[in-house]
Amino acid sequence: MQTITFVGNGNMALSIAKGLKETYKIEVVGRSFEKLDLFEKNLGIKIEKHMMSNYDMTDKTIMLCVKPANIQEIATRLNGRAKVIYSVLAGTSVQKLKVNLNPHAVVRTMPNLAASVNKSMTTLTGDEEYKIEAQALLGTIGKTRWLSSEKEIDIATALAGSGPAYLALIAEAFTDGAVKQGLKRDDAMAIMRGLFEGFGDLIQDIHPALLKDGVMSPAGTTAAGYGALEDGNVRSSCINAIEKAYKKAVELS
Numbered sequence: 001m002q003t004i005t006f007v008g009n010g011n012m013a014l015s016i017a018k019g020l021k022e023t024y025k026i027e028v029v030g031r032s033f034e035k036l037d038l039f040e041k042n043l044g045i046k047i048e049k050h051m052m053s054n055y056d057m058t059d060k061t062i063m064l065c066v067k068p069a070n071i072q073e074i075a076t077r078l079n080g081r082a083k084v085i086y087s088v089l090a091g092t093s094v095q096k097l098k099v100n101l102n103p104h105a106v107v108r109t110m111p112n113l114a115a116s117v118n119k120s121m122t123t124l125t126g127d128e129e130y131k132i133e134a135q136a137l138l139g140t141i142g143k144t145r146w147l148s149s150e151k152e153i154d155i156a157t158a159l160a161g162s163g164p165a166y167l168a169l170i171a172e173a174f175t176d177g178a179v180k181q182g183l184k185r186d187d188a189m190a191i192m193r194g195l196f197e198g199f200g201d202l203i204q205d206i207h208p209a210l211l212k213d214g215v216m217s218p219a220g221t222t223a224a225g226y227g228a229l230e231d232g233n234v235r236s237s238c239i240n241a242i243e244k245a246y247k248k249a250v251e252l253s
């Protein structure tokens with residue numbers, strides 16, 4: 001059984017480890033045994049636990065799950081040349097990871113919040129040699145998409161990484177709208193959740209424009225509401241949201 005070594009024992013490490021635990025041996029490198037024990041308890045299987053200081057990464061397959069700001073600090077604690085580092089660090093370039101941690105290969109991965117329910121939309125880029133392995137590893141927590149450049153992963157971060165926040169705003173606003181018209185809050189919430197679940201399935205196979213055409217009858221209720229969304233510049237605001245988030249990702253990296 002291949003071993004995957006997690007560096008970092010936070011939320012993202014746990015989500016990915018849950019996806020991998022049936023098919024890979026899990027090893028975790030952290031800063032405190034207390035947190036490593038808690039990680040093991042939450043994962044529900046026995047893992048190998050190591051302290052970060054002087055941990056030897058030589059020839060290991062590393063899943064790097066610390067915060068972007070921790071790179072320089074962990075570089076002073078870890079030793080050896082990893083075979084490959086799969087990094088989940090937002091906005092941290094392949095170059096920066098190579099300079100600081102000196103692995104043979106790097107793959108950047110960008111999971112999203114839905115990793116905790118095994119439905120992440122994860123984008124990947126980096127050393128092509130590890131494309132298939134990266135898709136298999138990150139595929140255990142949802143869908144993956146390999147992109148051909150780091151610019152593209154920064155754009156995709158604005159879409160899939162920040163996307164849950166944008167859709168949450170829409171979900172909350174529509175629910176508030178229904179409450180404003182007199183629907184009870186718990187009914188409105190239940191209906192909104194059902195709407196998103198069904199829509200999530202439909203959008204897999206149907207183009208958004210055709211979905212809209214399918215529900216919008218002439219001079220009907222949907223057309224009235226749709227016109228209000230266009231009046232409110234929702235389409236343009238969404239396009240601007242991706243631009244702002246992408247520019248911020250570039251600025252931060």
Ligand SMILES: NC(=O)c1ccc[n+]([C@@H]2O[C@H](COP(=O)([O-])OP(=O)(O)OC[C@H]3O[C@@H](n4cnc5c(N)ncnc54)[C@H](OP(=O)(O)O)[C@@H]3O)[C@@H](O)[C@H]2O)c1
Binds near residue numbers: 011074112
């Ligand atoms: N959460 C998401 O939805 C999401 C989505 C995409 C990408 N990411 C990326 O995933 C990474 C981890 O996020 P997370 O949500 O798992 O964060 P988290 O739960 O806060 O975990 C952070 C981990 O980093 C370790 N750490 C913190 N400071 C450190 C230091 N100075 N030196 C060494 N280790 C240190 C923590 O160790 P201790 O436990 O000892 O404090 C912990 O294991 C981030 O880089 C983020 O960009 C997250």
